[in-house]
Amino acid sequence: MLLLLILLLSLPKLAMAEEVIASVYPVIEPNMATEIQQRLQSKATQIAEWQQRLAEKVQLRVAQPHEGPVLSKSKKPTSYYFNPSIKASTSFLAPDGQTLIKAGDTFNPLQFVPLRQNLIFFSANDAQQIQHISSLTGLDTLRWKFIVTTGAYIPLQKLWKIQLYFDQYGIISQKLGLKHIPAVVKQEGNVLRIDEL
Numbered sequence: 489m490l491l492l493l494i495l496l497l498s499l500p501k502l503a504m505a506e507e508v509i510a511s512v513y514p515v516i517e518p519n520m521a522t523e524i525q526q527r528l529q530s531k532a533t534q535i536a537e538w539q540q541r542l543a544e545k546v547q548l549r550v551a552q553p554h555e556g557p558v559l560s561k562s563k564k565p566t567s568y569y570f571n572p573s574i575k576a577s578t579s580f581l582a583p584d585g586q587t588l589i590k591a592g593d594t595f596n597p598l599q600f601v602p603l604r605q606n607l608i609f610f611s612a613n614d615a616q617q618i619q620h621i622s623s624l625t626g627l628d629t630l631r632w633k634f635i636v637t638t639g640a641y642i643p644l645q646k647l648w649k650i651q652l653y654f655d656q657y658g659i660i661s662q663k664l665g666l667k668h669i670p671a672v673v674k675q676e677g678n679v680l681r682i683d684e685l
């Protein structure tokens with residue numbers, strides 16, 4: 489017990505010893521936040537130039553989207569049908585696990601989701617088509633969805649003051665098998681009727 493008492497009394501003296509064990513140096517590493525900020529500021533002009541080039545590319549692509557294969561102008565009115573039925577390669581299941589469509593079954597999307605508006609495809613480069621579409625539809629956006637296949641659609645959209653869509657790469661017109669424009673696509677039962685005007 490006496491030994492424990494002696495040790496306890498000597499501890500404060502050991503703790504107060506001011507011996508130099510090693511040299512202490514100031515921190516010379518740069519502050520990481522400051523370093524990152526300085527590097528970004530040095531790259532700011534490059535970033536601003538890159539952003540400007542990107543904005544110009546986006547504006548150009550919006551004004552002149554990628555066109556698909558050019559569809560020729562319709563010479564005489566023609567009608568044909570497109571059946572959008574699909575053969576399922578895999579089964580489709582509901583979240584609860586119930587099978588909606590079995591693999592190998594054929595189903596028609598129009599049975600589930602009807603075409604709510606007639607589609608009309610035309611070229612924004614052809615003044616005659618533009619006039620014909622305008623008079624045919626009355627620019628009624630409740631009944632019609634206007635799809636441009638070629639040409640600058642933004643000036644026409646501003647003139648008509650309605651939403652126009654662009655068939656980029658001709659994906660929609662190719663899937664529907666369109667051959668000529670202007671063309672109207674309407675739902676008749678479970679198929680789509682295509683009328684080339």
